[in-house]
Amino acid sequence: MRVTMTVNGRPQEADDVWEGESLLYVLRERMGLPGSKNACEQGECGSCTVRLDGVPVCSCLVAAGQAQDREVTTVEGLSGEDGELCTVQQAFVDAGAVQCGFCTPGLLVAADELLERNPEPTDGDIREALSGNLCRCTGYEKILDAVRLAAARTGQAV
Amino acid sequence: MADQPRTAPARPGTSAAAPGRIPTSLTQGTGSATTKGGIGESTLRPDGILKVTGEFAYSSDLWHEDMLWGYTLRSTVAHARILSIDTGEALATSGVYAVLTYDDLPTEVKNYGLEIRDTPVLAHGKVRHHGEPVALVAADHPETARRAAAKIRVEYEELPVVTDEASATAPDAILVHEGRDDHHSGHVPHPNVVHRQPIVRGDADAAAARADVVVRGDYVFGMQDQAFLGPESGLAVPAEDGGVDLYVATQWLHSDLRQIAPVLGLPESKVRMTLSGVGGAFGGREDLSMQIHGCLLALRTGKPVKIVYNRFESFFGHVHRHPARLRYEHGATRDGKLTHVRCRIVLDGGAYASASPAVVGNAASLSIGPYVVDDVDIEALALYTNNPPCGAMRGFGAVQACFAYEAQMDKVAAELDLDPVEFRQRNAMEQGTIMPTGQPVDSPAPVAELLRRVKAMPLPPEQQWRTTEGADVRALPGGLSNTTHGEGVVRGVGYAVGIKNVGFSEGFDDYSTARVRIEVINGEPVATVHTAMAEVGQGGVTVHAQIARSELGVTQVTIQPADTRVGSAGSTSASRQTYMTGGAVKNTCEAVREKVLDLGRRRFGTYHPAWATAELLLEGGRVVTDGGEALADIADVLGDESVDLELEFRHRPTQAFDLRTGQGNGHVQYSFAAHRAVVEVDTELGLVKVVELACAQDVGKALNPLSVVGQIQGGTTQGLGVAVMEEIVVDPKTAKVRNPSFTDYLIPTILDTPTIPVDVLELADEHAPYGLRGVGEAPTLSSTPAVLAAIRQATGLELNRTPVRPEHLTGA
Amino acid sequence: MEFLRPASWQEALAAKAEHPAAVPIAGGTDVMVEINFDHRRPAYLMDLNRVTELQEWEIGADTVRLGASVPYTKIMEHLRTELPGLALASHTVASPQIRNRGGVGGNLGTASPAGDAHPALLAGGGQVEAASVRGTRMIPLDDFYLGVKRNALEPDELIRAVHLRKASGPQQFSKVGTRNAMVIAVCAFGIALHPDTRTVRTGIGSAAPTPIRARTAEEFLTAALDEAGLWDSRGPVPPSVAGQFADLVAGAANPIDDVRGTASYRRHALGVMARRTLGWTWQEYRDAN
Known part of the structure; x- marks a missing residue:
């Protein structure tokens, strides 16, 4: 079809x-x-x-x-037409949230939507929103760092 | 026509000449004008941007014009004679290009294996475990291949299974491999024992007589899966010269090559391998999966063939961590000194040898942990059974032992009424301690200090789940499932420490190769680093760029894709790549630097006496003296020339362990980590919330501190997983896997994983490049026993098995 | 395989009548896994996403008519007051991504004893609105589950909605899994206090061939609360009553040993969950005074 x-x-x-x-x-x-x-x-x-x-x-x-x-x-x-990374993408690179990177695309889409919905999430909110995304490399700590960083940068931008 | 899927059309923007998505070189500057991007800095991954944009080409993303899809038919039973295989109907299916069985293998080499070549490429007359490859199909759509495979009729005559030590080593036990003739078969007590390594040192009997307390325990370690997220996959493209180009996710290209080429009947030069993006490995890609299968189908059909396992198949597509049964006896005197250790470690290797012999060597030599014990009696062995094959996984034999000896250390401390940390510190190994193998520890071994550091970290506040609006279930055992609002919840704290060897041991010729070029591009010196190192996520590519910058004084570094055009890098395992391929890059850079300086001396030596007399460095794009005086720009020194070298790097040689006594200088370096676990257990429902897992680890030198912490947190989490949830369950009657899915093989989510504070210690090992110590595995060892110790403290239960399941905590 | 795309409910019913073997797909949680892993090759796959009324709900005087495809996320966000037990259960379904797409119709259609919605549906009480070109009928939830992954639907029927009693009192849901998120139930328990009828209803998941109610436990507790006048006094439930209720819930289960847990653990856990959820709901009832 x-x-x-x-x-x-x-x-x-x-x-x-x-x-x-x-x-x-x-x-x-x-x-x-x-x-x-x-x-x-x-x-x-x-x-x-x-x-x-x-x-x-x-x-x-x-x-x-x-x-x-x-x-x-x-x-x-997620990235702009000119190839510029969006806030969450840049934060994942900067925070060391990427190792093998196989989980990264799904996490980025989920985290981007979380921050759109909830620009100032608590750690509990981040964990809940990302609880459907497995990562086997990082132990999630740097992923939390990345989402916090993206939230902070988004907050500064407005 | 609705039931006849057709092949996908060409992807936009791809050419027929080359795979649509292939690994590309990574070029990276320092990222900032204020940093040098050298070692010791937390530079960012050169592949990071590709990975966050979705452009990074993983092995399952590969695509080629006109490509076919390969599919593997696997055994539905664990142990059986194959009476017949009928492929006729499958071959007749429209859209099917090839169906291969054992009879189609092109040469006399029909088996492969890491150390013992005992694994059939396709089953021959017999299958020995559930999920063994029996036949291959290539078709123009994955669904066509699956439908055709379903039409292959395999007639099995089931055989009895051996699944544990008792059944495997019974005198009349059915032999998993009849007529064994490998280098271990001569010294094992039974043909169903792959390898056995005793270690005897001192006099355990005499020492036991001095002991004031003796503690015994039997322990069980469940089968853990690497559960890397990127499934086994790759693309094989037939070449005009009769050879094949293979793009694949693996941990060691050259080891694959050595096993693949003979089966295909091709010289290694005609099997050109390139590493594609690797979605995690953790040991699970040390053995071959689809490599030979893909090449066979590509060569047979004359078309590119892509194979991608799904998650179900992935559970059968790679080896797992050996489940183990461990029996320990520890003795100690009243003043808290260990007198002796006796132990016996039985590892289940499953149907094929894989890395079992080396896992046995590790388990035996590291079986007593990072402690001083002069009198030991140790035995470790691996079995052949009809269970799934087991082999390499992060921690490699040391993990199972650490779980048991740390439980024992807590038990002895309790017997002596000593604080468990204090007791460990009294017996902690130091530099100069003699291992059970007789080998002295010849670099820092800060075991007591690591314990001190984790203990000194502030404890997380009690009952963080209490909020003004009631209980936050996300922070309680059970999490979102809403099982407790605080009822039955008890906190526990536990400690553990472990020791892991770094690099390949027991006399293995462990080396790595690096090719480094420096040239001027657009007026700027640029270094290119080419190795065959498998970047599996650990960040080796980041570190290579840092080393090149530090050694060559450049800003821009290009990392070439890993392939077999350059010499072997050895495996991305055993915590060895930063040491070994990092060492090789450093080593080659130093030689390149000397050539650059020679060139400089020839060109400019007459202009300044320092060229002849001073110690010269390359820094900030210039040749400078150790006093800081700039002599020339590297770009001017090089001009139109480039310097290009490929060199091998070896660590100090090691020795095999004596087969009877286990004595020998078998290891090259050790890595140490300690954990403190804080858990909250719902003691009524047996559910566990790990609240915090603090880690202190000595890394010798942190080449990239951000990556080091990431490795430690990731390793810690895999240890947490096998403490409370991860286990491949094999039916003991049928030897079939009961939970080959992410629905029933559970790995920790972000709600299961606590905060993981990390304290990094840097005590240099003078024998290693930059003084560094391999990082990746040690945190996986002590994490599990620390969590178990914390659960024991919360519940008062003995808990001699991991993973702990709710029924173990409730007695129900 | 043929892909059917009815644009309306009438078209869907007509298609189902013409092709009774057609497998309806909405959230895809069960069907796509079966297709991806080669467990099922239906001749017809019928997409219900275009039938927008399935994603709508209506709040009436006594009931909520919940469209079969209303995503669990919407139930959590919008129906917490009317359907508190189901809202809690919805929060435990799989992952946020799946909660965004899956609905109660899928759980009912699959009728797996492990479906998270079932215990809450049974405890709350209601009826399944099943429809075909022959007409619409209401099937009480109590009669809906017939066996392991078998339900009372006829081959030509589709689930249009569930009609659920609006909560007249506190409800709770609790599920044991061996992970703190994204986990299939080892066993689950739902409880609903119905002060309007002075009854208590329950639901048990993953501990019998079908989702079940613990009827003896319900009857015992209903009687005990009544005899002690606790609905009026709003006094505490005596521990002995809570304990016996828990035992009766555990006894109502008919669990098996499987890879997710043992039968004896399931019974034990149901007892613990029954005691705790009774405690939470009763406390809420008392506090509401």
Whole structure:
């Protein structure tokens, strides 16, 4: 089947999609957007997190056809047109929150949405918002640092 | 047509000539005008920006025009004779390009293995564990490949399974490998024992007679999985010369190459390997997974083949940490000095050897921990069973031992009515202590100091879950599941310390290679570093750039992708890469520097006497004297020339352990960490919240302090995981894995992981580059027993098993 | 496989009538895992995301009509007052990402004993609104769960909504998992005090082939509260009563040993959760005076 959707503000189309393909597969293998990651494909790790009509979801649990005509934002859509990193991306680099980096795209999408919703999160809020995103390398401390840093920088900017 | 998936169209912006996404070189400046970006600074990762934008090409992201998808059919039973395999229907499936079984292997080399070549590329006549590869399919869509694989008919005749020491070493036990003929088979007590290492030193019997207290314990360590997030994957591209280009996530390119090429019947020069992005490793990528399979399918079909495991398959696609049964006896005198230790460590190696022999050597030689004990009687062995194969995982044999000896240390302290930290400090090893192997510890061993430091850290406040609006369940045992608002919650505090060897031991020729070039680009000197080091997330690439800046005085450094065009870097394991490949980069940079200075002397030596007389350095883009006087710009010295060298670097040689006594200078360096765990346990429901896990570790020299702390926090968290939740559960009757998923194999979330304050000590090891000490593994050792000790203190239970499950804490 | 995209509820019912084997997919939590891991290859996959009324809820005088696809996040945010037990249970479902997409219809459709919503639904009480081209029928929740992953739906039926009693008193939900977030229940317990009828209802998850109520425990507690006049006096529940209630809840379960936990632990934990949640709800009832 053919699936069309808007990804990171651009119209995207894929043909010959098998009906059992996930949104994750279509993004990664058919649309040239492999930033969203395939760590578990069972909704237990968050590495495939994208925003579907603004809402963070596991793209591995969205059938590709369900994304028809909808708006998808992936990690590739976080940075500006000129390639400038968004606040959360820069904070992850600066705070040492990236090791192997496989969990990073999903965490960035989740953290970016958290700060949009709650610009001054407590540590408890950060932990809860990111509790669906597994990281195996960092022990999460630097990820917390990064989100705190991004929140502080966002606060300073306004 | 709806049921017939078709292959994906070409991705936009990709060419047919090369994989659509391939590893690229990383160029990095210092990031700031005020820093040099050299060693000792917390410079940022050169791959960081690619990783936060989603552009970093992991092995599962690779793509090639016209590529096929490979799929592996695996055994559904643990131990069986294969009576027949019928691939006819699978081959006839539209969209299928190849179906391969054992009979299709092209050469007489049909097995591989890290040390013992006992692992079939595809099962031959027999499967020995659940999930063993039996057949391969290549098709134009992953679903087509899966459907075709489902049509392969394999007829099994099930065999009895051996799953533990009793069943594996019974006189009439079925042999996992009949007709063994490897370098360990001659000295093992039973063919189902992979390797056995005793260590005998002093006279344990006589020492036991002096003991005022003797404490015994039996301990069980569950099977832990590396659970790296990036699944096994890679892309094999057939080449016009009959060879193959393989892009893959691994820990050691050259070790893979050595195992792959003979099976393919190709010279190593025709198997060109490039490291793609690696989504974590932790030991789980030391063994091969899809490498040979992908190459076989690519060579057979003449098309690029990509294989990506899903999470279920990943649990069968790599080895795990050895589960262990450990029996210990410690004796001590009334004044708190250990008299002797006797122990026996039985590791379950599963169906294939993998790294089991080396794990046995580690478990034996590090079995008593960082303590002074002159009289020991130690035995460690690994079994062949029909359980999943076990091999390398962060901590490598030292983890299981640390869990047991630290539990013992607490028990002895309790018997003596001594503070557990004080008791450990009284027996703590120091520089000069003789190991059970007879090897003196010849660099700082600040064991007592590390314990002092974790103990001195302020304790987290009690009951942080209390808020003005009631209990914050996120901070309580059970977390979001809302199981307690404070009822039944008891705090406990526990300590542990561990010792891990750094680098490959027991006489292994452990070396690494670095190629370094310096040249002028746009008027500026630029260094290029090329190694085969597997960057698996640890930050080796960051450190290499720092070393090049420090040694060559440059700002811009380019890190080339790791591949087999340069010599071996050895494995990214054993906490060795900063020491070994960092050492190789340093070593090569120093030689490059000498060449640059020679060039300078030839060109400018006559203009200033210091060229001949002074100690010269490269700093800030210039040649300077040790007095700080600038003699020339490096760019002027080089002109149009470049200096380009490839050199090997070795650590001091080590010796094998004597097979009977275990004596020998087997290790090159040790790494020490201590933890203090603070937990809150819901004693009624048996649920645990780790409130804080403080760590103190000696790193010799922190080349990148930010990365060092990240390693320590990450290692600590993996230790926490195996303390309270992580275990691969294998059915003892069938030897089948019961929880191969992230639904039932649980790793800690951010709500399970506490604050992890880290105190880094830097006592230089004079034998090591910059005095550094390997960092990655030590924090994984002591974290688990510290958490267990804290839970014991909270509950008063003995808890001789890890992970602790709720039913162990409630008696239900 | 064929992908069906009904644009309206009527289209969905027509499609289900034409293809009774069609598997409805909304949040995807269960269905996509089965597809990704090759456990299921339905001939038809029917997307319900386009049927917007499934994502809506209506608050009536006595009940809430909760659309089958209202995401758990919305239940947590908007229905805490009307459906406190379900709101608490919703908060324990998987991860934030899944709570953003999954709804009660999925839990009911799958009818796994481990579904987090079930104990709260059973304790709160209500009916499933099942519809087909033949018409609509209301299935009491008590009659909905028939066996392991089996429910009372006919092949041509879809779940339109659940009609849940608005809370007239405190409700609680508690679940044991071996991780502090994103975990499948080892076992779970829901309790609802219904001061309007002076009854107590419960729900047990992951401790029997289906979600169940602990009816003997409910009857015991309802009678004990009544006899002691506690609904009026709002006095404390005697520890002996709470203890017996806990024992009866534990006894109502029919758990098994599996990779997530042992049967005996499940019974034990249910008893502890029953005692604690009774304590919390009763305290809230007393405080509300």
